[in-house]
Amino acid sequence: MSNPLALLALAGAAVLAFHKRKAIKSSLHRFDYKYKVSDDMTFLFPIAYQAVRHAYQTLISHRYNQFYDIEKTATSKKYANKVAINYIRLKPGKRYQTDGDEAFAIQQYTYKEMYDIVLRLSYILHEEYGINKGDTVTMYFMNKPLFIFIWLALWNIGALPAFLNYNLKHNPLVHSINVVDSKCVLVDSSDCSKDFKESEDEIKKVLPGLNIYYLDDAEMMKRLSDPAAPQFRQIDSIRDKDVKAYSPALLVYTSGTTGMPKSAVNSWRKVFFAAYFFPIPMGMNDDMNMYTSMPLYHGTGSILGVLPTFECRGTLSLGHKFSVSSFWAQIRLTHSNTIQYVGETCRYLVEAPENDDSRYCYGKVKLAYGNGLRMDIWTKFKEKFGIPAIGEFYASSESPFATTCHEVDGNGVGAIRNNGWLADRVFSYTLYTLVRMDPEDDNVIYRNKKGYCEEPGVNEKGELITKIWNPKNVKGTFPGYMNNDEATYSKVIRNVFHQGDAWVRSDDLMRRDELGNIYFVDRLGDTYRWKSENVSTTEVENEILALDDIEYCAVVGCKVKNHEGRCGYTVIQTVNKNREDEAQRQEVLDKLADRVFQHLPHFARPCFVRFDMIELTSSHKISKKRFRDPILPAGKSGKQQVYYLDNRAKKYCPLNADLYEQIAVEKIRI
Template sequence: MSGLELAVAGLAGSQLLDAKYHVKEDFLLMQKVLRDAIGYFYNVARSRASYWYYFEAACLKYPDRTAIAFPRPKKNPPPIRTDMEGNKLYDNQFDLETYTYKQLYLMVLKLSYLLKYQYGVTAAHTIGVDCMNKPLFIILWMALWNIGATPAFLNFNSQGTPLVHCIKIASISQVFIDPDCSGPIKETEEQINKELPGVQLHYLNEEELFRVIQDKATPKHRAEDKTRRPEDSDHSCCLLIYTSGTTGLPKSAIMSWRKAIMASKLFGYIMKVDKESNVFTAMPLYHSTAAMLGVCPTLFAGGCVSVSQKFSAKSFWTQARLAGATHMQYVGEVCRYLLNTSPHPDQLNHGVRIAYGNGLRKDIWQDFKQRFHIEGIGEFYASTESPIATTNLQYGEFGVGACRKYGSIINFILSFSQVLVKMDPEDSEEIWRDPKTGLATLAGENEPGELLMKILNPANIEKTFQGYYGNKKATSSKIIQDVFRKGDAWFRSGDLLKMDQDGLYYFVDRLGDTFRWKSENVSATEVENELMGSKTMNQTVVVGVRVPKYEGRAGFAVIDLTDEYKSKPEEALSMIYDHTIKSLPKYAVPQFIKFSDSIEAQHNHKVPKNQFKNQILPLGEDGTDVIYWLNGNRYEKLTDESWAQINSGTYKL
């Protein structure tokens, strides 16, 4: 064999090896991690842990590039036009707003002046942001980071006791409120004033505010570096994002500067977000997916963040086209909603090449890519409070459905810090421990196990896992020790995953009493507490049940009515709805209700819930169950006919 033939054979062999083990990708990613980590920790040593410095650098480097695009819904839209084939065209329903980095930077500095000198905001304050997806949210967020204050992103759907709790637990001193989503907080204002009299609520006039911060005469304020919390380290809190967690009221998860910066550097790199990218998100900015993995990487790179005020399956692709998107964010439900829409010209008349998010089901993965001509799917696994994420940028056929896909080198490195542990067969929520050693063991191939992430310094856990603000009990519940050896510590994800023979990770299910519905975590315990507040029942159990063609699990409540209401269930249902719609977010209100004469608890006073999670709809296993479903604003009997309408999509849950 000649030298040339040997070279060609060697090249072919190396290409086959790389295709199987992703050696080149792993090597480049490791280089990126090392280089970015060194650069960031150098900045931390210079008292520049804050994301602000990276945002400011992008504004100064790319002054004329578009930073934000916003298809703003028209207040009085004209009639929707149709094309020759009868497709509804949504172009005339929006006015496209764009802001360059120079314009964004100036607006941030001018709003910073107002916040500091008109509202007295300082670096010592935690400030509530109650806002829909729009430029106002991002401008307010960056202005608070300029000053050094800590933003707390409130879910604008929250009201009543959960909202008061969110404000209280984070020690929020002022809340800035978007007029387009002020209803729930106005409904709760009396309760806030009574329980938290020191909290100031500011209902913004968006149009007037934008006039002021775009006025040349308005002063600017670029905070001095020495006032922007220069003592912050990489693990210091940069903002608070609320998560329902597994039980009880919402918890304020601490986002660290390291998380914001490394999400920007590494996650953005993996998802191919650069200065030419335009990332379109209709996911709520108060969630970490849109905020930490959408806005932060894009502004860091000098790209454009495009935001939709709220998700609409019908106009999604029109908005993406108007904004000029190259990337889009999703949660699993979004992809199914889009697939369920009628064909539309804009579903192919767009520039989106990569869709990234979490929860895209394997059964629709390829259908989604093919119908909308998406080249790559960036599926990841993470939770709001998780110290790290897993990623899978998937092209072609390999890796469909996985939430972690790396080469053999990175898989080997991660095997020391990310593991799946065997679960107790007698208690699916507990990790199995060897009776002789008391230590855990790894889950087998394709065996579901809880994902654990290693705490590098068990003596100083907060440097790896910051936990929940003002809630030590909830924070400590996410840490498990003495797992593989005495003295070690690991973060508990609370989720079951499995690993296949290729080292790919797949999401399986959630542990505990939390289930996911409408892209939100629903706490069964919280729903049970609110149901009891209707004063119609002795006891209730809430679980999530699967519904065909819907992502996640729908709320299913089994209720033991009091003697007074056993003979008048319709009245009880009306009272239950009237109470829960006021005390719970809409997504947490039970979709199905079943009455039971008795709900038996075990010897430990806990009701075994697994028996309810496999409820067969619509009429139970023997066809005699009477189940009610939430049809709009009232509960009515679930019949074969109504169940068929739900399955066909005619009726919406």
């Protein structure tokens, strides 16, 4: 090979081969980036395994209660002494800003300790409170281990827990307890008794036979920590009797369009999917230490927070309440490597000044997951705190399935789903898809000349719908709402893509991009999302119309500069047809402020109000069409007088451009 020409030719061939391999590798990378084949192959076997497990559970064992799995973990040699719960909260009278780490108290419970406590609590609930298999028990609790212990104890007994939003008062609270035929209510006396007692007379008037038990956290935990205290474990055959995959496992309340909260049934099948399927695309395993301060009464904190963590045999680090100032301190003190969020919390953290705790935690959190993370915050959040992976999901309290987006390389920023092409095809036929909307009305699903729906084009808006596997048994897939068949079946549409099929409407508009990623666009109809809560416009309107001065009102969601979601914006027409002078209008506004502060949770109070004449349709219904998408601070004309809710003064005050800019930068909080 001494011939220079031969050597040159060989070298050229080697360079050519190198560049060819590089080009092929680059093409394969682009192909995988677009179609995510490697992700699909990674998920294939774990998902297939869990599908077989669920089939075995459904067809053979008929053992759906996840108490069994937690019991198995707690009694295993490998995990019995592993920490199941870290609970961190401020000591009474302490502030992290002044007291540092000494401000916090941390309680730890291993899986075995948690299991023993659950059995002791089961004895108290069963023997002393008379709770039995099949009873519905309503819980009015803040975040704390006792919430989880009660939940698991009820599962042990075979009872049904209902998680109440502790912000509810008066009519919504009474309705929420009544609608589920609750056997009793367990109230967190340490943190929630004041608000609950405000409505207790109203509750007893409607439900005179209802038992209400106030549980003191310190006193109860002292009893439950006593090794000599008696335990109760329900007989398996009693616990499992008449339980199906679609039977209720727990109840979570959701706002709707009927004017009051609805109790969404979360079946054993749904919680199985949450516990075993959800962790697969999120990359969760037994090394995870997941910090959440999201309220456990929400499905986000409980169903997609607690359950996946326990079923992965990880550690749940539970915060009492979200705090921007001490968030990273709590991550540091609990040694968390995974965090849960809702979109607004991420924005607060990004906008907060850097401190020693956030610098210490940089790169230590490997996954942040939740829902509602805005596209413009997403990458900033990752970069500021050194978080390699974001796990965004979309789910509703009543929805039978969830979508997932696990973003590590930019593919899926802002999306609620970024599965690969193969998973997309499978899910579109078996779980969920999008349908095109009527060009003239985003609230109406389009049907072609044959009467069938169509999937929207790339980046075209469409409503997300989920598939009902057996159209003859809707509740087998979609249990819907407790004791409310009308609301349940109103969400079901039939003959969608072919004769006889059935799907569930989400009431949310989405779009699919050229890579197949799905993005949330907006909510439909009479519900909007504010402060991570769904708000029923009808519920708010009913409270406002209780005032004698107001003849009609229309509540819509309003976008506010630099704020997540939509806040409440109310248009009112007085009984005097808005002929009041400014002083008289202020009197009406003062009465309105008093009403909303007394009867509505903070997230449902209308942030903005204006006076206007309200038209009725031919069927005597209020037409909201011209009020939707209001423009702040003074309407499209720039001449509308709008009033904003001053939370400090607890009154509505005139809004102007300067005040609106202060709201936009959060110098004034709404």
